[in-house]
Amino acid sequence: MTGPPAAPPLSPADPPSSPSRGRLFLIAFVAVAWGAILIVMACLTANPVTLNRDQILRADLIITGRIESEPASGEVSVSREWTRNGLTGTIHVENLDDAHVRRGETYLLPLSPASTGYRVTDARLTNAAALAYPATPTAIEQLEQILADRPGRNDAGKNDTGKDDSGKTDTGKNNPAKK
Numbered sequence: 001m002t003g004p005p006a007a008p009p010l011s012p013a014d015p016p017s018s019p020s021r022g023r024l025f026l027i028a029f030v031a032v033a034w035g036a037i038l039i040v041m042a043c044l045t046a047n048p049v050t051l052n053r054d055q056i057l058r059a060d061l062i063i064t065g066r067i068e069s070e071p072a073s074g075e076v077s078v079s080r081e082w083t084r085n086g087l088t089g090t091i092h093v094e095n096l097d098d099a100h101v102r103r104g105e106t107y108l109l110p111l112s113p114a115s116t117g118y119r120v121t122d123a124r125l126t127n128a129a130a131l132a133y134p135a136t137p138t139a140i141e142q143l144e145q146i147l148a149d150r151p152g153r154n155d156a157g158k159n160d161t162g163k164d165d166s167g168k169t170d171t172g173k174n175n176p177a178k179k
Contacts, residue, residue, distance in 0.1 A: 049139045051108070052123045052131055056146050059110030059121040061087060064135050066106045071097040074117070076109065082147060092117035099132035108133040108143055 056062060062083050065076040074096045081087035094114045101107055109132050111118040120130035133139045 049133055049136055049142075051133055051139060051142045051146060052125075053146055055110050055121050055123040055131060056143065057150055058112075058124075059083075060113060061111040061118065062143065062147075063087060063091075063109050063111060064106060064140075065091075065109050067096070067101050067103050070103055071099070071101050079106070082143065094119040095130050096120065096132075098130040101132050106135040108135050108139055 060083075061081060063076070063078050064080040064082070065078050067075075068077050068090065069075045074093045075090060076093050076096065077090050078087050093109065093111065094116060099107075099109075099120045110121040112121045113119075120132055123129050123131045125131075133143075
């Protein structure tokens with residue numbers, strides 16, 4: 001090859017090319033925004049509430065209740081009773097402190113009878129935990145699904161005796177099995 005080179009070689013006096021500062025700021029901003037979005041997503045989706053189906057099905061009562069005082073006192077104000085629709089007012093829950101609840105918060109509480117009122121039904125886990133669930137829309141939706149699917153219930157939401165949870169007998173209008 002005998003001709004002039006295609007491009008002149010770099011001389012030591014030529015400055016190296018550098019990207020503009022605007023482009024560097026844009027890349028840094030995108031990286032920080034992406035990191036912030038990932039952190040927000042992790043905080044919003046981390047540790048979703050999952051109800052223990054076995055605990056819910058073994059409980060005699062399931063309530064939505066607000067912890068009115070320190071958990072050690074066991075004082076709970078019932079706002080809704082899910083299984084019998086008869087429990088109202090303030091009740092005493094013996095092992096409320098074991099369920100790691102906080103004063104002023106509202107929880108779904110699966111309960112069993114106890115000597116001085118009620119106790120949170122054991123979850124039958126290896127750590128023998130008493131589980132209470134924050135009363136979030138997702139937890140309430142899960143509870144409704146568990147109660148609708150529990151054994152001894154037909155498609156119309158009645159038990160096998162033809163009575164609903166309040167004990168009222170279905171006349172057949174709403175029960176497809178009687179049509």
